[in-house]
Amino acid sequence: MNIAVIGAGALGCLFGGHLAVAGHDVWLLHRREQIANTLSAAGISIHRDDDPPLAAGINATATASDVGTADLVLVLVRAHQTPTALAEHAACIGPETLLLSLQNGLRNYDYLLDQVGRERAFCGVTYEAAITKEPGTIIHTSTGLTTFGGSSVGARTTIQETFAEAGFNVNTVTDPRPVIWEKGALVGATAPVLTLTGCPVTHLPTDPLDEVVTQLLTEADHVATSQGIDIDVETIQQTIASMTESHAEHRVSMVQDIEHGRRTEIDELNGVIIDLGKTADIAVPINKHVTALIHGVEQCS
Numbered sequence: 001m002n003i004a005v006i007g008a009g010a011l012g013c014l015f016g017g018h019l020a021v022a023g024h025d026v027w028l029l030h031r032r033e034q035i036a037n038t039l040s041a042a043g044i045s046i047h048r049d050d051d052p053p054l055a056a057g058i059n060a061t062a063t064a065s066d067v068g069t070a071d072l073v074l075v076l077v078r079a080h081q082t083p084t085a086l087a088e089h090a091a092c093i094g095p096e097t098l099l100l101s102l103q104n105g106l107r108n109y110d111y112l113l114d115q116v117g118r119e120r121a122f123c124g125v126t127y128e129a130a131i132t133k134e135p136g137t138i139i140h141t142s143t144g145l146t147t148f149g150g151s152s153v154g155a156r157t158t159i160q161e162t163f164a165e166a167g168f169n170v171n172t173v174t175d176p177r178p179v180i181w182e183k184g185a186l187v188g189a190t191a192p193v194l195t196l197t198g199c200p201v202t203h204l205p206t207d208p209l210d211e212v213v214t215q216l217l218t219e220a221d222h223v224a225t226s227q228g229i230d231i232d233v234e235t236i237q238q239t240i241a242s243m244t245e246s247h248a249e250h251r252v253s254m255v256q257d258i259e260h261g262r263r264t265e266i267d268e269l270n271g272v273i274i275d276l277g278k279t280a281d282i283a284v285p286i287n288k289h290v291t292a293l294i295h296g297v298e299q300c301s
């Protein structure tokens, strides 16, 4: 397959690297030509535990037309960067190109649907986790399930098989919205708490963090219900509890954003919960407070 990955960050290198090693023609789309040239020349390197690093030769470019027409475009920029990134790299999206997002955020499926319509848009979530050490060198901190969905069964199966052959554990569903909301609620409840407190993932289920996490989850659940989406707070809490082992070494994306002085994805997570809560007349005071506090941290970091 000719696969373009928009966003050569932690997850872009993780998925792109494994897909390249599995034999696909993978192109990383980077914003900066100079870094793209370095990635093309040096390849990427994926570090996991004490294993020898996985080296992957890869094509990288800042010019989407270099890719030709991609069979699959994997979108892995920060959620708020999605519409701009899709417009910028539209040259590799042809009339049959499939689009897949595995980003965090509650609006990514809508962005992809706007771009290519129902038959070619696929969206989901991943519990794989990675941190960038330097451009093209990443630490794969945790492995985990990837779940995505979309209308076309044939295309879904092709994408699932492609990722499974590259070593990923992948599930598919028809309607991706419940899994997107389940992970959106989880990240919206945990990432701001970890970012504001500086606590590691292992602290999440302990007092007093767990009370705030539960309040944030409960508000997200009420808003999801108003959208006709059923999420299970208890299941999410169990996932959070399991992350204290599976993600003990990981610094969540929002913490990484603040460490690098970048804008966080808070507006694509808790911000969406606030907006939809307003429309549906559902009070979400804790989401409003943490969103305001994260905006404050963004201004001062």
Ligand SMILES: NC(=O)C1=CN([C@@H]2O[C@H](COP(=O)(O)OP(=O)(O)OC[C@H]3O[C@@H](n4cnc5c(N)ncnc54)[C@H](O)[C@@H]3O)[C@@H](O)[C@H]2O)C=CC1
Pocket: 006, 007, 008, 009, 010, 011, 012, 029, 030, 031, 076, 077, 078, 079, 081, 084, 085, 086, 088, 102, 103, 104, 105, 126, 127, 128, 129, 130, 131, 132, 253, 265
């Ligand atoms: N890092 C992780 O462990 C996980 C991340 N996620 C989600 O996956 C998404 C990607 O996360 P990361 O890889 O950590 O982000 P990252 O910040 O490491 O990488 C994003 C990359 O996109 C690039 N970019 C931004 N705009 C661009 C554009 N217009 N064209 C080309 N490149 C552009 C940035 O320069 C950056 O290199 C986020 O939504 C994140 O929340 C989900 C699960 C785990």
Ligand SMILES: CC(C)(CO)C(=O)C(=O)O
Pocket: 104, 126, 127, 128, 129, 144, 187, 191, 247, 250, 251, 252, 253, 254
């Ligand atoms: C849930 C987690 C930690 C990765 O699986 C994540 O999505 C993040 O780092 O933001």
